[in-house]
Amino acid sequence: MRGEPLASPPALTPTLSRERERRQHEAPLLQVDGVSLDYRTPERVVRATHRVSFDVHAADRFVLLGPSGCGKSTLLKAVGGFIPPVEGEIRLDGRRVTQPGPDRIVVFQEFDQLPPWKTVKQNVMFPLLASRTLGRKEAAERALHYLDKVGLAKFADVHPHQLSGGMKQRVAIARALAMQPRVLLMDEPFAALDALTRRKMQQELLALWDEVRFTLLFVTHSIEEALVVGNRIALLSPHPGRMRAEINSHGFSLASLGGAEFQRTAQRIHDMLFEEEAEAAA
Numbered sequence: 001m002r003g004e005p006l007a008s009p010p011a012l013t014p015t016l017s018r019e020r021e022r023r024q025h026e027a028p029l030l031q032v033d034g035v036s037l038d039y040r041t042p043e044r045v046v047r048a049t050h051r052v053s054f055d056v057h058a059a060d061r062f063v064l065l066g067p068s069g070c071g072k073s074t075l076l077k078a079v080g081g082f083i084p085p086v087e088g089e090i091r092l093d094g095r096r097v098t099q100p101g102p103d104r105i106v107v108f109q110e111f112d113q114l115p116p117w118k119t120v121k122q123n124v125m126f127p128l129l130a131s132r133t134l135g136r137k138e139a140a141e142r143a144l145h146y147l148d149k150v151g152l153a154k155f156a157d158v159h160p161h162q163l164s165g166g167m168k169q170r171v172a173i174a175r176a177l178a179m180q181p182r183v184l185l186m187d188e189p190f191a192a193l194d195a196l197t198r199r200k201m202q203q204e205l206l207a208l209w210d211e212v213r214f215t216l217l218f219v220t221h222s223i224e225e226a227l228v229v230g231n232r233i234a235l236l237s238p239h240p241g242r243m244r245a246e247i248n249s250h251g252f253s254l255a256s257l258g259g260a261e262f263q264r265t266a267q268r269i270h271d272m273l274f275e276e277e278a279e280a281a282a
């Protein structure tokens with residue numbers, strides 16, 4: 001089911017109407033179409049998501065928001081090509097996703113996603129070399145380019161254990177962006193950071209997006225983070241995850257935190273999640 005927008009979108013500027021017009025003529029970059037995902041254990045089948053549909057357009061910051069266990073990570077893994085749908089289809093540029101590929105790169109929550117024996121620069125270069133995307137010289141140049149974008153050019157030759165959690169996540173983001181994927185997939189990338197660092201990383205991610213305009217599919221269970229990071233939010237119901245609503249959040253940014261409209265929308269999303277939980281309990 002595709003929900004109605006929850007927040008009334010702010011008045012359209014001429015640029016945004018042109019943007020909308022352009023989009024109507026353009027096929028979505030990523031299509032998740034009626035996707036059900038199951039886990040099979042010897043005893044039973046666990047349905048993680050049920051007939052979920054959404055479209056992600058180029059340069060969207062699309063957020064999957066929902067309570068723990070609603071299948072957000074599973075959906076991301078399916079888009080990554082690691083789990084095949086039992087129903088429905090995932091298409092990237094119109095082609096069915098059947099396996100992982102360098103056009104979809106995932107940034108995870110854990111800080112230990114960087115091999116510790118490689119320097120920061122070697123970590124960023126590694127997927128470029130392993131996928132034979134670039135030769136050594138070009139890979140080194142591109143690695144430095146993206147390390148500079150995340151403010152870590154000076155740390156290119158240190159090892160991950162010499163970095164803070166936030167810095168390690170920046171390296172993981174640089175490594176992912178260096179591959180110049182069609183879609184960047186992020187699974188709660190800032191959840192393990194302290195509140196201040198988390199805020200700073202959200203700010204940096206938005207600044208980076210402003211500069212690079214990558215397409216982002218971002219998972220979180222924080223309503224506030226979803227509103228700040230996303231321009232569109234898919235709200236998923238509790239286990240098994242179904243589409244509850246699609247929310248237009250492009251009018252919100254870090255600057256709107258604490259504002260009346262922001263609070264009101266956050267509260268309405270909270271109520272919808274809470275309502276679903278009450279229904280599920282009943």
Ligand SMILES: Nc1ncnc2c1ncn2[C@@H]1O[C@H](COP(=O)(O)OP(=O)(O)OP(=O)(O)O)[C@@H](O)[C@H]1O
Binds near residue numbers: 039041046073239
């Ligand atoms: N390997 C697995 N085997 C069996 N069931 C699983 C497996 N991984 C996840 N599940 C189940 O699938 C459902 C969705 O899990 P998933 O990890 O996608 O949720 P999530 O929305 O990412 O949750 P969280 O916010 O806690 O990360 C859950 O009910 C979970 O119990």
Ligand SMILES: [Mg+2]
Binds near residue numbers: 072073074
């Ligand atoms: Mg998860």
